[in-house]
Amino acid sequence: MIEFKLPSLGADMDEGTLLEWLVHPGDKVKKGQIVAVVDTSKTAVDVECWQEGTVADLLVEPQQKVPVGTVLALLLEAGESAADAEKYKRENLAPPIAAAPVVATPPAPAPTISAPMKKSALAGRRPITPIARRRAQELTVDLDTVTGSGPDGAVTLEDVEQAAARRAQGAAASNDKQANKPTDRQAEMRKAIAAAMSRSKREIPHYYLAEPIPMARALAWLAQENIQRPMAERLLPAVLLLKAVAKTLHEYPELNGFYRDGAFQQAMRVNPGVAVAMRQGGLLAPALLDADQKNLTTLMQELSDLVKRTRAGSLKSSELSEATITVTNLGDQGVESVFGVIYPPQVALVGFGRIIDKAWVEGGQVKVQPIVVASLAADHRVSDGHRGALFLTSLREHLQQPETLDTTQESEPS
């Protein structure tokens, strides 16, 4: 039995609303197939399934908001039947335990009766009555969204049934998956960014380094390349920078990965998340998957496609969840340098400023050179300034040999 769970599509996501199922019970699902559309607080996402199987049961209905990790569907493995799914459901899928703290003030217990429940017995766990829990499972009501009206604020059967009724009304009122008003969407995104960035600044001891990088060679090479290319295939400097970062990360794997549960987990792929500003405000940083493995033409196409889809709200779940580092390029906004805030659980962020013509001393000569300031914000729990400095130095060297960046390369053991 395969449990298809709601993936976390970023540190700022702890729940999602299922917008649409793209598969039905009985459908065969291939690895990587998009099976559902889920709304995070930021955007609608095409969620891929990474296992093969046959859809047995869709456990969550459209318009339902569920926590990350909720089993959305059960998929049968080869040789399993619908009966196996039923059995599995009964035995393994207990309704989620709500963790919300008790806030309701219970009525003062009458001293002359045996109080049904002592206040202290509720410490740390939100009371949900057994039948409410059972009914919530039957009606697929997310208990976290239900306010309790029972003794000591317990969620009761009636609370669950009313929540289900409200949901049905709500769904009928807005079948449109983009029903969220833009202002709601913006407010939600703002909240999500606030949560992720606050966590970052609270938890991650950032250190910051910057290095001006001469870009004369790189830009000359690019200009040369672009003359030969039709307009649609022309390369932006951003692509060259991204590829250089991806390649350099092979030498400094401690900047590419995640800090989870008190330890660094090195990522096996290099998937730089590209910070994309949304026109209505806010930003997303979807991943350019395996950027180190791809030539510049492919990367350019993928970057262009990624930006378009980010703004159109049709990203894939893997693009949102699998970024291993973030690259932000604020050069177009006209600033010289940027010191970013790491997107947890990632451990580093590389920033690029505007490419500016500057007086530059090389071989004892002052000359005008296009310069870009590359910066690194990194997690001091995982790496140190010395290694970070070496990373930026190496990045600089790679950008002096732009032709070596336009290769597909085998993944090096790192």
Place this chain on the structure above:
Amino acid sequence: MTENEVKQVALSVLVSIAPEVADAELQADKPLRRQVDLDSMDWLNFLLGLNEKLHVEIPEADYARLVTLNDVVKYLVAKLP
């Protein structure tokens, strides 16, 4: 194609990239990318869109000449096939 027709095409391409743009507010003689928040990818897509609709090839070397909407329109009119 008149200058005005070219301008309308340019605006329609621009709106497809930056839907919030209202042409009334756009000053055709002021730098375009400063008025409309266009990053390098947006700019490239703008030029690509013009290329598709008007079949005008715009070499990278000419990008620097295209600062205002008027610049763009004049450049395109001159190069219309």
Place this chain on the structure above:
Amino acid sequence: MIDNTNKKRISYRDALHDGLREALQQDPRVFLLGEDVGRYGGTYAVSKNLLDEFGPERIRDTPLSELAFVGMGIGAALGGMRPIVEVMTVNFSLLALDQIINTAAIYHHMSGGQFSVPLVIRMSTGAGRQVAAQHSNSFEGWFAHIPGIKILAPATIDDARHMLAAALADPDPVLLFEHAALYNMEGELPADGSVDIKSAKVRRAGTDVALITYGGSLPKALQAAEALAQENISAEVLDLRVLRPLDTGAIVASVRKCHRAVVIDEGWRSGSLSAEVMARIMEQAFFDLDAPVARVCAEEVPIPYARHLEEAALPQPEKIITAVKALLGESA
């Protein structure tokens, strides 16, 4: 008082009397023995005038020794008679515990099934009459702990009238607890002339909360249900009637229907019958519960003599209402 003609409305006391008289009339093996049952007519006047009607052979006054006369009853039952032993109150039954538990309840087992003890022991139970701690106990829950005996708690006119016949028909010892506060209760006697001693009965149907009770607390539960109905709270009242063996099916059915339950028991709550009822709900109806099961029991003190303290120590309709509202998340 012994008017048993065609009058339908009678007292609990008279219903018991009529049942007793009928048993004596119908089966010559039936006889009554106990303290003051003959000349005095019974402490609660249940056997009034029966001595005149059935004579001293069948209505036998005994010495003040519960151990002895319960033992006599057991011997008579073993000898083929159908004795009805009246123990004046449950408080005095403590003196006969050895006979009841170690002999009557076990004899069938100890004799390898060769002997049955078709004995009926009647006794009054409960508080509420200002007779102080030594005369106000409710030990029926204790007896319900013992395998080998049946425990009955008639709380209606119908049960008072007909439970005795069913008890006498049973081949094993049956203890029948008459609540002292109910003797003066009056009610209609239905025409139908028999009851079972197996099932609990819904005395008032409801949907919001099950009030599970028996004996002297039944009228209080019904009173509470009536008051709750005024506030649109629909309470079901389940009369257990038979405390051993418990009709678990009926308890579970009411809980499944109402999703909330309050157990009302005049016994103290620690280690009590109410605890047993709650335990069975947990075992069999846990996933149907929409609130913790609550209890209204006697306060864990010797029952006080002073009226206001006695009232405060016992389950009362107001306490039941408060408990129900707490389950519904409302403050009283």
